[in-house]
Every structure is written in structure tokens, then in C-alpha cells.
Amino acid sequence: MADKPPEERVAAINAPAGASERLVYVMPEHLMRDSSDDEIDLRELWGIIWAGKWRIIAVTVLFATASVAYALLATEWYRAEALLAPAEEKSAPSLGGQLGGLAALAGLSIGGGDSVDAIATLKSRELAKEFISDNQLLPILFRERWDASNSRWIGDDPDTYPDERDAVRFFHQHILQVSEDRKSGLTTVAIEWHDPDLAAAWATQLVEMVNDKLRERALAQAEANVAYLQLELAKTSVVTLQHAIGRLLETELQKVMLARGNNEFAFRVIDAAQSPKYRASPKRSLIAIVGTLVGGLLGLLWVFVANAFRSH
Known part of the structure; x- marks a missing residue:
């Protein structure tokens, strides 16, 4: 008996006479101690939370109230979108292939409109500046700095007054969004503003301005090309060159007619901008939920930190 391990000796002592010995496993003391410590830690943790429950509730209610107030008082933004497709190419591609070399030598372009140029124009500072100037948007974009009753900027230092550069930057950062789907070739123009009707009107006007600007540019170029080709046609006496210039001239005249x-x-407008019925932001329910959760977490953190300082 004395030579047996402790577990077997315990089994042998407790076993009745004549019974076979059984192996009994006794849990090590350090494992029993760890399990007991875990239970104590959980009870202690819950005790800390319960003792500071009013602090947690107070902070949670404070943040919930503040988030709801912000959500209700924040400026509403509405989003109007126009879906666009590149205008269809209407010039003769075979003519461009046959006379491309001659046109390049003459400094002419016989291709149609380029969607890359159109999108670049839509995003350009020049277009935004022209749009802001035409609609006199400076006092509207910076209304908090504009004294409407006296029709002047607030303040005495003209250097602090917003100008067109500030307006263009604000317009691109907060109002205009242009996104292109490279797979479908479609472009979305979005305007976000406080007035839903103005948002839709501005989106429509911007698309019209891009079309007008590029049409006028192409028309001026085509008319200049026509004048140049007519001059060159009058100069040359080579029949083959006259035929080539005549075909180029025909192409440029066609471009003039198409542009006009x-x-x-x-x-090409696929889906025109509509006045939105619902606001795009603020998302009030989301703000309220996030604010309440943040308040609860900060309340817990406050209670635990305060308890740690008291313990030390």
C-alpha cells in the first residue's frame, strides 16, 4: 500500500474489503484554484458594473440625447442624379481611315466626339466656375457668411470674403459627384444640395452646359477647318489632291451640320435628374443608434477606470 501512488492509495482506503482497487483522479489544486478565481472575477466584474450603473445610464442617455438632437438639427442634403451615355458617333469611320494621314498633315481632326473629353469637361474647374458665375451662386454656397438684408459679405476685411476659387473648391468637394462605369460606358452626374428642386435643376443644367460647350467647340473647329480646306482647294491644281481635299471638306461640312x-x-440623357423625395443625409436612425452605443461604451470605460484608481 505504501508503494502505491497517492491516487491509488485514496482509492484503496475508501474501497470496501475484498473489492478490487479503482483508480480515482484527483483534480490538481492549481486547476481548482483557477476555476474558482474565474468565478470570483466574473462576480467582481458584474459587481463593478452594477455599482456604477447610474453613471453608465447617465452617460448613455446623455450621448443618446445629443445624437438625436444633432440628427434632428443637422442640415438636410438631397441627392439628384442624371444617368448619361456617350452621344452616338455619326461621322463616317471609313472616311477617317482613308484620309487620316492627309488630315493629320493638315492639322485637322475628322473623328467624332470623345467621351473622355466630355467627362473631363464635366469635372473641370472651368465649367464649375462658369456654372457658379452664371447662376450667381457665391451668396448661396456661402450663405452663412452673406448678409442678405444688406446684400454684402459679413465682415470688414475683403480678403476674408469668399471668391470664385473658394466656390469652385466647395462645389467639387461637397456638391458635384461624377462617376463613370467603365464596363457599360455610362456616366452618373450627382448633385447634393439642401433644396431638392435646386439639386435636380443644377444636375440638368450642368449636363446641358457640357453639351453646349463641346458642341460650340466642335462647331468652331469644324468651321475653321472648312475655311482652311476651301483655301487649300483653291490653291492646288493637282486633281488627286483636289479630290482628297474635297472629301475632307465634305466631312467637315457634315460635322458642322451635325453640331448645329x-x-x-x-x-445622351438616359435618365434625367428628378427632384428627390427623401433626403440623402443625415441618416437620423443610424446617428441615434451609434451615439447611444458610444455612450454606453464610454460609460463602462468610465466606471472601470474609476474603479481601477480606487483600487490603487
Whole structure:
């Protein structure tokens, strides 16, 4: 008996006479101590939370109230979108292939409109500046700095007054969004503003301005090309060159007619901008939920930190 391990000796002592010995496993003391410590830690943790429950509730209610107030008082923004497709190419591609070399030598372009140019124009500072100037948007974009009753900027230092550069930066950062789907080739123009009707009107006007600007540019270029080709045609006496210039001239005249008769020169409107019924932001329910959760977590943190300082 004395030579047996402790577990077997315990089994042998407790076993009745004549019974076979059984192996009994006794849990090590350090494992029993760890399990007991875990139970104590959980009870202690819950005790800390329960003792500081009013602090947690107070902070949670404070943040919930503040988030709801912000959500209700924040400026509403509405989003109007227009879906656009590149305007269809209407010039003769075979003519461009045959006379491309001659046109390049003459400094002419016989290709149609380029959607890359159209999108770049839509995103350009020049277009935004022209749009802001035409609609006199400076006092509207910076209304908090504009004294409407006296029709002047607030303050005495003209250097602090917003100018067109500030307006263009604000317009691109907060109002205009242009996104392109490279797979479908479609472009979305979005305007976000406080007035839903103005948002839709501005989106529509911007698309019209891009079409007008690129049409006028193409028309001026085509008319200049026509004048140049007519001059060169009058100079040359080589029949083959006269035929080539004549075909180029025909192409440029066709471009002039297409530009004059096509309002959707760069972009074709697939889905026109509509005045939105619902606001895009603020998302009030989300703000309230996040604010309440943040308040609860900060309340817990406050209670634990305060308890740690008291313990030390």
C-alpha cells in the first residue's frame, strides 16, 4: 500500500474489503484554484458594473440625447442624379481611315466626339466656375457668411470674403459627384444640395452646359477647318489632291451640320435628374443608434477606470 501512488492509495482506503482497487483522479489544486478565481472575477466584474450603473445610464442617455438632437438639427442634403451615355458617333469611320494621314498633315481632326473629353469637361474647374458665375451662386454656397438684408459679405476685411476659387473648391468637394462605369460606358452626374428642386435643376443644367460647350467647340473647329480646306482647294491644281481635299471638306461640312442640329452632342440623357423625395443625409436612425452605443461604451470605460484608481 505504501508503494502505491497517492491516487491509488485514496482509492484503496475508501474501497470496501475484498473489492478490487479503482483508480480515482484527483483534480490538481492549481486547476481548482483557477476555476474558482474565474468565478470570483466574473462576480467582481458584474459587481463593478452594477455599482456604477447610474453613471453608465447617465452617460448613455446623455450621448443618446445629443445624437438625436444633432440628427434632428443637422442640415438636410438631397441627392439628384442624371444617368448619361456617350452621344452616338455619326461621322463616317471609313472616311477617317482613308484620309487620316492627309488630315493629320493638315492639322485637322475628322473623328467624332470623345467621351473622355466630355467627362473631363464635366469635372473641370472651368465649367464649375462658369456654372457658379452664371447662376450667381457665391451668396448661396456661402450663405452663412452673406448678409442678405444688406446684400454684402459679413465682415470688414475683403480678403476674408469668399471668391470664385473658394466656390469652385466647395462645389467639387461637397456638391458635384461624377462617376463613370467603365464596363457599360455610362456616366452618373450627382448633385447634393439642401433644396431638392435646386439639386435636380443644377444636375440638368450642368449636363446641358457640357453639351453646349463641346458642341460650340466642335462647331468652331469644324468651321475653321472648312475655311482652311476651301483655301487649300483653291490653291492646288493637282486633281488627286483636289479630290482628297474635297472629301475632307465634305466631312467637315457634315460635322458642322451635325453640331448645329444636335443638342445632345457629348452626352445622351438616359435618365434625367428628378427632384428627390427623401433626403440623402443625415441618416437620423443610424446617428441615434451609434451615439447611444458610444455612450454606453464610454460609460463602462468610465466606471472601470474609476474603479481601477480606487483600487490603487
